[in-house]
Each structure stands twice: as structure tokens, then as C-alpha cells.
Amino acid sequence: MQTEHLRQLDRQLVWHPFTAMSAWEDEDFPVIAAAEGFHLIDTDGRRYLDGHSSLWCNVHGHRVPAIDAAIRDQLDRVAHSTLLGLANLPSIELAGQLVQRAPAGLTKVFFADCGAAGVEVALKMAWQYHRQKASPESRDLFVCLSHAYHGDTVGTVSVGGIDEFHSLFGGLLFPTLRIPTPATPGLSLDDCLRHTEEILTANADRIAGVIVEPLVQAAAGILVHPPGYLRGLRQLTERLGLLLIADEIAVGFGRLGTLFACEQEDVHPDILILSKGLTGGYLPLAATLTTEEIYEAFLGDPWAGRTFYHGHTYTGNPLACAAALASLKLLEENEVLLNARKIERVLAEELTADGSAAWMRHVGAIRRRGTMAGIDLALDPAQLTPFPPQRRAGHAVMLACRERGVILRNIGDTVVLYPAPAMPVGLVRELCQTVREALAELRPDA
Ligand SMILES: Cc1ncc(COP(=O)(O)O)c(C=O)c1O
Known part of the structure; x- marks a missing residue:
């Protein structure tokens, strides 16, 4: 109830950056109230893995004592x-x-x-x-x-x-x-x-x-x-x-x-x-x-x-x-640079293109470097045919990840993974697993 009230206020008052506001008004977006380590926590107490480092800036996690x-x-x-x-x-x-x-x-x-x-x-x-x-x-x-x-x-x-x-x-x-x-x-x-x-x-x-x-x-x-x-x-x-x-x-x-x-x-x-x-x-x-x-x-x-x-x-x-x-x-x-290099290897293992896997059905390309990865979605990956814009395929994957407790952000039809350089590799694997599940669920039509 409190969350719905906050959402109403947000819809009334807050203009969000890089956001199609008419579609936002129909969305049940989380209202973040707290954080712990590499997780964000909403007003209903739901925890989300911060898979995009709170827009690419978080390094050590949240509420770091030092x-x-x-x-x-x-x-x-x-x-x-x-x-x-x-x-x-x-x-x-x-x-x-x-x-x-x-x-x-x-x-x-x-x-x-x-x-x-x-x-x-x-x-x-x-x-x-x-x-x-x-x-x-x-x-x-x-x-x-x-x-x-x-x-x-x-x-x-x-x-x-x-x-x-x-x-x-x-x-x-x-x-x-x-x-x-x-x-x-x-x-x-x-x-x-x-x-x-x-x-x-x-x-x-x-x-x-x-x-x-x-x-x-x-x-x-x-x-x-x-x-x-x-x-x-x-x-x-x-x-x-x-x-x-x-x-x-x-x-x-x-x-x-x-x-x-x-x-x-x-x-x-x-x-x-x-x-x-x-x-x-x-x-x-x-x-x-x-x-x-x-x-x-x-x-x-x-x-x-x-x-x-x-x-x-x-x-x-x-x-x-x-x-x-x-x-x-x-x-x-904390030897964060060393951890970032481990993350690079984990992303390579977890996101290796495997043509027969269900999660690859609409993946046109995967690009990786360091702790960053971009996954291009395509209606027909063989021909690199894009999804029609009204399908909002990247947005759909982002929402499916959020449903599963992972926050990340798509750039159009590219799904971007951007874990914090200090994120433990176990959580990075969890992040990739969730993204693969969300990708496997993507259908040509909404
Ligand atoms: C390479 C690069 N330069 C500049 C900026 C702008 O930074 P800010 O959003 O803090 O203005 C960004 C933000 O994503 C960026 O990626």
C-alpha cells in the first residue's frame, strides 16, 4: 500500500532521465529504500542484485563501512x-x-x-x-x-x-x-x-x-x-x-x-x-x-x-x-582490480555463445571486456533482423530480470551487464544465470 502510494506520487511529480514517461506510468517500478552489499532493497523489502552498479558507478557495493x-x-x-x-x-x-x-x-x-x-x-x-x-x-x-x-x-x-x-x-x-x-x-x-x-x-x-x-x-x-x-x-x-x-x-x-x-x-x-x-x-x-x-x-x-x-x-x-x-x-x-579480472573470466564462461541454448534464441551478438558485457537482441539472430521497436525487447528482458530480483538496464535492444568490480564472482554467476533465464523467456511477440 505504501509502495503504491509512493509510485503514485512519483508518477505525479518525478520526470525520470532517459525514460519514456508514458510507458513508465504503466510500470510497477520498485521504490528503493535501502541497500546492503551488492543488493538494493525496495519499500516492500524485496532485494535486487545491483547488476548495473547503480548506473555504472558503484565499485565496492553499497553501505561499505569504510x-x-x-x-x-x-x-x-x-x-x-x-x-x-x-x-x-x-x-x-x-x-x-x-x-x-x-x-x-x-x-x-x-x-x-x-x-x-x-x-x-x-x-x-x-x-x-x-x-x-x-x-x-x-x-x-x-x-x-x-x-x-x-x-x-x-x-x-x-x-x-x-x-x-x-x-x-x-x-x-x-x-x-x-x-x-x-x-x-x-x-x-x-x-x-x-x-x-x-x-x-x-x-x-x-x-x-x-x-x-x-x-x-x-x-x-x-x-x-x-x-x-x-x-x-x-x-x-x-x-x-x-x-x-x-x-x-x-x-x-x-x-x-x-x-x-x-x-x-x-x-x-x-x-x-x-x-x-x-x-x-x-x-x-x-x-x-x-x-x-x-x-x-x-x-x-x-x-x-x-x-x-x-x-x-x-x-x-x-x-x-x-x-x-x-x-x-x-x-x-581489497585487491579489487584482481577481482575485476576474475569477473572478466566469469563473464566469458557464463556468456559464451552456445547456438543451441534456449537463451541464445534471440541473441544476435555478445560483446565483453572487463566487468562489462553487452548482449544484442535480434528477432532472427542468423540474419541480425532487429525486433520491431514496439516490441521493446530489451526493456522486456530488463523487466524479466527485475521480476527475478536483478536490476540492470538495457540500451535499446542491447542488454548491458555492468557488475561492480568488487562483486564476488558467485554473485556475478547468479547475475548471468538470471539474464540467461530472462533471455530464454523472450518471445517475438509481447
Ligand atoms: C564515457 C562517458 N562519459 C561521460 C558520461 C557522463 O557522465 P554523467 O552522467 O555523470 O554526466 C558518461 C555517462 O554514462 C559516460 O559513459
Whole structure:
């Protein structure tokens, strides 16, 4: 009864993100009231395995004693104070810890309060940097990958490339140059890099920066890049004197078995953006890291117009920074990276394509990397015929998982598994078992 009342209030008052609200009104969605470990608990006391890390950010589970204690301890000191004109203890310490762990050369940390804001910082920083270098050039173009996703603000949508989310806003966006994703079916790594080289070379003196999601394009449906792409792109950008901006918001903090994805190809970007898992998935925070060279272009007399006029009210929030410090400590103490690599093996075992299995009847493709997996649904997998949109096949699988006590989120007709890097492998197997059951139940018609 209480739950139904809360649902009614929600329907009346709350506009949910990325949600078809007319269909939402007919749904009996859970109202989350609590959590324990890797489970969320609703107002009726039902427990759900958090199979998507509460939108890809949870690292150690929920109500982790060490992170809870760190936030409470900080709460006893100060919850918020600005970085405009003041410093605070946790943000200084966190900046130090990030610089120590990040790819070499990234020595300055600019804090923001969500992933998209962190990307906006990177874009504006790169833009202004070029205008303040000793020999200013009119670098007015950002380069981004096809099917890119970097957030939902106007700047980040400009460097995005997911038609369903972004095409409506075309007239509102700044122009960009597109390079092919190396995950394009039928495109070899060599051809992809060759084509990219042509585009970059032809426009080199206009390019303000090249932005990439390293190794995996998550929001595009877990598009996995072939090994060597990131390094190849770094070599190209280095040779042409272009800034490389690595958006590790979805892939950082253990997702792929290393603290940062760039490490896996020994890549040192000029700008690195972190968020989501930065606080262990507890509080909103982003960090944009950059080099001395970029930073120095912003130095000069205060009246010389070189200041970076960008900031957010909650930039460097002490509670969020305290959570991030506790999370970093736990990543090491609990050997979370090792666990993430175990999860990668478990996902490979549990989601291995087996053409004869009932759960494969409508599976067109499975892509995996680290703790992330995307399962494409198809009406006829042999022909890769899509389901009609009104079937909402991905949504149906998501609902069937929820019925069985697992929360995850589909992106259209791609079912995405995104367990927390610290999730015990037994629970990961449970997650996969549930997804297989839900897939086996999928029928062509509702
Ligand atoms: C690669 C990437 N960049 C940026 C963002 C945006 O982050 P936020 O939702 O915190 O604005 C996301 C969110 O999913 C992401 O996956």
C-alpha cells in the first residue's frame, strides 16, 4: 500500500532521465529504500542484485563501512566549502592521490561534479589552451568517434554520436569532425587507423583536441575496441601535435581490471576525465587531469585574460573527495582490480555463445571486456533482423530480470551487464544465470 502510494506520487511529480514517461506510468517500478552489499532493497523489502552498479558507478557495493565512516567523519568537519578562493583538505589529498596513480605527465587536477561537467572542462580547457599558446592558431574543431557518448550537456552532446539520443539536438550543437569507431563491423584496425590518419592530417591545424572513450564505448552498447587502437590513436595525435582527451568516466576505477584503461596500452593522454567510480559510486564528483604544459598556458598576470573561467558550486566538494579517498584505499586493500579480472573470466564462461541454448534464441551478438558485457537482441539472430521497436525487447528482458530480483538496464535492444568490480564472482554467476533465464523467456511477440 505504501509502495503504491509512493509510485503514485512519483508518477505525479518525478520526470525520470532517459525514460519514456508514458510507458513508465504503466510500470510497477520498485521504490528503493535501502541497500546492503551488492543488493538494493525496495519499500516492500524485496532485494535486487545491483547488476548495473547503480548506473555504472558503484565499485565496492553499497553501505561499505569504510566509505560510510569516511563520509561521516568528514561530515563532522565540514560538508561543503567552495574551491573558489579557498582550498580544502580532502580535495588537496585526493588531487595528490590521483596524480600519483594517473598516467605519467598528468599533474594538475580540476574538479567538477558530474561526468558531463568534467568533459566540458576538458573541451573548454583544450580550446582556451590553443588560444593562449605562444603561437595561437585557430583550432576550432573537436574530433570524436562515431557512436561516441560523453554526456548530455550541449557541449558533450556535440562530441557525441548516438543518433537516438543526440540527432534531435543537431541545430544546437557545435560542429565536429567524426572518425570511425574501430568497432565498426568489417573495418580492420589498420583501415580504421589509416582513415583516421587521413582525416586528422587533412585538418590538423584546425583540431583543438581528439576525444575518445578508451578501449570500450559503453553507452553505445559496450562497443569493444581492438587491441592497439588506443595506442595507434595516441601515436597519430602525438605525431600531428594534437591533444588527446581520454574520457575514462565509464571505464576507469577497475572496470577493465586496471585502475585506468589507458594503462593497458601504455597511453599518456594530454587530458584525462574521471567520474562515476571515482567516489566508489557514492557521491557526484569528477576530476579532469592535465599536464604542466596545458596548465602553464593559463598562467599570466590576473588582468591578462588567461584565467580559466570555469567552475561549479560543488567543485571539489569535501564529502565527495573524502568518499573518493576511502574508495581508492579500498581498491588496494581489497585487491579489487584482481577481482575485476576474475569477473572478466566469469563473464566469458557464463556468456559464451552456445547456438543451441534456449537463451541464445534471440541473441544476435555478445560483446565483453572487463566487468562489462553487452548482449544484442535480434528477432532472427542468423540474419541480425532487429525486433520491431514496439516490441521493446530489451526493456522486456530488463523487466524479466527485475521480476527475478536483478536490476540492470538495457540500451535499446542491447542488454548491458555492468557488475561492480568488487562483486564476488558467485554473485556475478547468479547475475548471468538470471539474464540467461530472462533471455530464454523472450518471445517475438509481447
Ligand atoms: C564515457 C562517458 N562519459 C561521460 C558520461 C557522463 O557522465 P554523467 O552522467 O555523470 O554526466 C558518461 C555517462 O554514462 C559516460 O559513459
